Amino acid sequence: MLDINLIREHPELVKKGAAAKRSDVDIDKLLYADEQRRKLIGQIQEFRAAQNVAGERIAKEADKDAKTKAVEEMRELKEKMKTLEAELAEAETTLHALLSLLPNMPSDDTPVGPDESGNVVIRTVGEPTKFDFKPKDHVELGEALGLIDNETGSEVAGARFTYIKGDLALLQNALHQLALSILTDEASLSAVIKEAGLDVPATPFVPVIPPLMIKPEVFQRMARLEPREERYHIPSDDLFLIGSAEHTLGPIHMDETFAEKDLPRRYVAYTPAFRREAGSYGKDTKGILRLHQFDKIEMESFSLPEQSRAEQDLFVAIQEHILKILGVPYQAVQVCTGDMGGPDSRQIDLESWMPGQDKYRETHTADLMTDYQARRLNTRVRRDGGEMQFVHMNDATCIAMGRLLIAIMENFQEADGTIRIPKVLQTWMGGRTHIGK
């Protein structure tokens, strides 16, 4: 949700931003509803003030006739109030509906573009891996080594479900260990911050195991319930399965107020993510690139408004650090207005090189939501001076397991069909250097 004051004071700016994000919300209609709302509130408050005065009179009045007369007057006031309150409710419904449809405004450095084609590659690290043999894709590698079983997955649960087995399951665990060893360690974070030249505190991430289901009203407050056809819903209990740990990490401080000294507050969670992948039939059907269920380590943080951009840069730096120590080639992409999520103000994606497809594919995303989610979640900070502000929220992938496993399998495959285990993961793989040997 945007600040209504921003819309009132700079309607042209909001219209421009909304258009760039391909929203067709009628801002003029929104402003009219806002005006109506304020007018009606004024009138209702006058009535209530009169009511309060009359109420006091009735309570104190000793004369019986005078009392009866005053009660009669109150009764009349009440009738008029009813009409006004109904009108107010209508104006508020309209206003809220339009406000929740309106996306966040893009940051000043976000490129304007219609869709994916407007995204801008901001840096490339490493080179696409070269092989002196014909590289296989992860499906071939996985089947040959007994690591991936899509066939049984679809027999048991349907298309886009899989079994990840053996050393690949161990490798996923190793990635989890690696990620937590960095995120929960202040010294490691300091090193990442220094390497990236950032000016942010090295506050460690608090590891969390959050709920995998969420109530619709909370989902709504996160501005993530839509697109609804993308969500799994459990009708018997009216709960949704989360599509990302972000969905239940974000509301962890709803209706709470931080003290300034408690920010930034950082969380990391390792959870499955459930996605219906509606509308992507026939797309990426091979292997484990696009599944209905995949595991993901997610970072989330609450920060002071003026520090949130640097916080996002830290999240990207952490992502890049992990890819670098693994040795996966990637490129960083600044996502344009037309391709961004609704609540996002600034989005940076990392795309890892996947030799099986001869392409960079999205493995990470880092979203700066500014105060867009915090406003509806009512997550605030009391500044040292006493002022109340909404916090800024950041959310980013730390490791999307399936996709990173693909990158590792395909980039580190050997001519003999085995897979080299990145050095930093070997401690958690029994000291072994290869899968399949």
Next chain:
RNA sequence: GGAGGGGUGGCCGAGCGGUUUAAGGCAACAGUCUUGAAAACUGUAGAUCCGCAAGGAUCCGUGAGUUCGAAUCUCACCCCCUCCGCCA
């Protein structure tokens, strides 16, 4: 799932139809006293909305209802606690 109890301001806790501004305590902040601190005393303090402001309105888990008037009565829902059942 069944039975019972409960949700009041940062915290504890009174209020159970109208003298409305929610008693009282603790914690907080400022001041007095003190060499300094503690103690004591005095005072100040919440959030949201409308308004340029003065000021006004709202907020006792949430929502609806009864009433001229609701923290207080009714209903639904949510959450917490205790016991029983089931269960990793």
